[in-house]
Amino acid sequence: xxNRPLILIxxxxxxHAQGICELTEMMRTLGDVVVVAPDSARSGSACAITPLVPxxxxxxxxxxxxxxxxxxxxxxxxxxKLALEKVVPRKPDLMVSGINHGDNASVSLHYSGTMxxxxxxxxxxxxxxxxxxxxxxxxxxxSPYRDxxxxxxxxxxxxxxxxxxxxxxxxxxVPALSGxxxxxxxxxxxxxxxxxxxxxxxxxxxxxxxxxxxxxSDTDYWALDHGMASxxxxxxxxxxxxxxxxxxxxxx
Amino acid sequence: xxNRPLILIxxxxxxHAQGICELTEMMRTLGDVVVVAPDSARSGSACAITPLVPxxxxxxxxxxxxxxxxxxxxxxxxxxKLALEKVVPRKPDLMVSGINHGDNASVSLHYSGTMxxxxxxxxxxxxxxxxxxxxxxxxxxxSPYRDxxxxxxxxxxxxxxxxxxxxxxxxxxVPALSGxxxxxxxxxxxxxxxxxxxxxxxxxxxxxxxxxxxxxSDTDYWALDHGMASxxxxxxxxxxxxxxxxxxxxxx
Numbered sequence: 471x472x473n474r475p476l477i478l479i480x481x482x483x484x485x486h487a488q489g490i491c492e493l494t495e496m497m498r499t500l501g502d503v504v505v506v507a508p509d510s511a512r513s514g515s516a517c518a519i520t521p522l523v524p525x526x527x528x529x530x531x532x533x534x535x536x537x538x539x540x541x542x543x544x545x546x547x548x549x550x551k552l553a554l555e556k557v558v559p560r561k562p563d564l565m566v567s568g569i570n571h572g573d574n575a576s577v578s579l580h581y582s583g584t585m586x587x588x589x590x591x592x593x594x595x596x597x598x599x600x601x602x603x604x605x606x607x608x609x610x611x612x613s614p615y616r617d618x619x620x621x622x623x624x625x626x627x628x629x630x631x632x633x634x635x636x637x638x639x640x641x642x643x644v645p646a647l648s649g650x651x652x653x654x655x656x657x658x659x660x661x662x663x664x665x666x667x668x669x670x671x672x673x674x675x676x677x678x679x680x681x682x683x684x685x686x687s688d689t690d691y692w693a694l695d696h697g698m699a700s701x702x703x704x705x706x707x708x709x710x711x712x713x714x715x716x717x718x719x720x721x722x
Numbered sequence: 723x724x725n726r727p728l729i730l731i732x733x734x735x736x737x738h739a740q741g742i743c744e745l746t747e748m749m750r751t752l753g754d755v756v757v758v759a760p761d762s763a764r765s766g767s768a769c770a771i772t773p774l775v776p777x778x779x780x781x782x783x784x785x786x787x788x789x790x791x792x793x794x795x796x797x798x799x800x801x802x803k804l805a806l807e808k809v810v811p812r813k814p815d816l817m818v819s820g821i822n823h824g825d826n827a828s829v830s831l832h833y834s835g836t837m838x839x840x841x842x843x844x845x846x847x848x849x850x851x852x853x854x855x856x857x858x859x860x861x862x863x864x865s866p867y868r869d870x871x872x873x874x875x876x877x878x879x880x881x882x883x884x885x886x887x888x889x890x891x892x893x894x895x896v897p898a899l900s901g902x903x904x905x906x907x908x909x910x911x912x913x914x915x916x917x918x919x920x921x922x923x924x925x926x927x928x929x930x931x932x933x934x935x936x937x938x939s940d941t942d943y944w945a946l947d948h949g950m951a952s953x954x955x956x957x958x959x960x961x962x963x964x965x966x967x968x969x970x971x972x973x974x
Binding site: 511513514515516517518519520521522524525526527528547548551552555556577579580581583586589593594595621622625631632634635637649650651652653654655657659660662663664667669671672673674675701702703704705706707708709710711713714717718719720721 | 763765766767768769770771772773774776777778779780799800803804807808829831832833835838841845846847873874877883884886887889901902903904905906907909911912914915916919921923924925926927953954955956957958959960961962963965966969970971972973
């Protein structure tokens with residue numbers, strides 16, 4: 471059995487997407503890799519799970535030393551749950567998700583299957599990182615991001631992350647990054663999200679995102695808008711502690 | 723036009739579930755109600771959206787004064803997005819989701835479509851509350867929770883909620899509540915989540931939840947275990963602020 475780190479990989483663009491193939495190649499420099507990813511695109515699946523129908527996991531390839539690839543009929547979160555309980559030989563040292571085609575900065579992370587998988591691994595005590603690129607180009611050049619992808623993963627393999635904390639890493643589409651910003655989520659809003667479809671009463675989801683604090687230089691959106699990679703630590707604990715005291719009148 | 727508050731209602735158990743019918747009756751005492759809910763059960767859909775196929779919204783009933791009911795082919799988050807942009811005549815004063823069959827305390831909230839809808843309304847600046855009952859009984863008695871459901875809703879209609887903050891309210895299945903606890907999310911974990919299905923390589927999602935801090939009396943799980951309703955304020959901002967400084971070495 472290898473004593474190299476064990477790295478689990480998934481995404482929400484599907485097992486055949488370019489982003490996960492590139493991420494797999496980058497991670498193979500750091501450890502043994504198991505890929506368990508959706509059999510097709512699952513964009514916008516957030517932390518969704520599949521409670522009503524059975525989920526299938528199938529070995530696609532294990533011909534390369536230190537690399538196994540599985541396809542899964544479920545959501546990204548299902549992929550992580552299944553991988554941890556039924557596929558990997560031991561608890562992984564790291565879980566990475568992506569590289570997503572489209573950024574998951576600001577509130578977009580709430581909808582993201584890429585980040586859903588990261589939150590799931592975090593819930594299971596596995597240090598986890600999501601990587602996303604601000605592009606909708608299905609074929610794009612990931613080489614400008616390779617150094618940061620590997621550097622962040624190596625940092626987490628070496629230092630770990632605190633309990634219930636994971637990382638959301640986003641890249642702007644640029645020929646060369648102008649830096650890395652460790653930062654918070656920006657406040658933002660999606661607007662004008664529906665266009666009428668041909669059939670009356672049906673609509674297609676679209677819309678545009680507005681950063682509600684464009685001048686705040688300590689946010690993920692600001693970093694992306696200025697050519698930098700953003701690294702945002704996230705917590706599973708969504709409690710708004712500052713609001714507990716003010717609501718205590720409800721206990722009466 | 724009515725000057726009563728406008729209340730939007732959705733859920734993830736579907737527009738015909740008992741929980742949403744009961745919640746609608748409770749809310750009609752407080753204002754005019756528009757229901758836009760999934761056409762069938764969408765449990766476990768979290769903040770998932772439907773980016774790839776058109777979503778349909780259909781009027782089911784508007785024969786009662788101050789009540790319109792729509793069915794939607796999308797997720798709970800789609801329901802809220804469509805309701806706000808295409809259905810309601812003005813921004814609602816309140817959005818409520820539920821009453822879910824099954825609690826959404828601790829990390830279960832991350833998977834919950836009921837709470838996904840609440841987070842979505844919160845992102846759009848609408849004060850929002852999710853209600854969930856610790857039961858899987860499709861037909862159960864919601865009357866023990868009526869007073870607290872109405873009291874929390876009335877409080878939010880009167881006082882509002884801070885920007886980017888929403889409420890997660892959970893009930894234990896008891897003949898009479900022993901109180902209300904305004905509290906934080908418990909740390910917890912789902913385990914043994916898969917059972918093999920008949921066909922090899924396929925699994926069904928199941929599992930049991932373990933509260934990782936059973937002695938902490940300031941958590942939602944503790945409240946439910948002691949016969950109390952839990953009211954947990956949540957924030958959209960998942961940034962783990964305490965981890966930003968320690969990660970700054972990545973900026974080098």
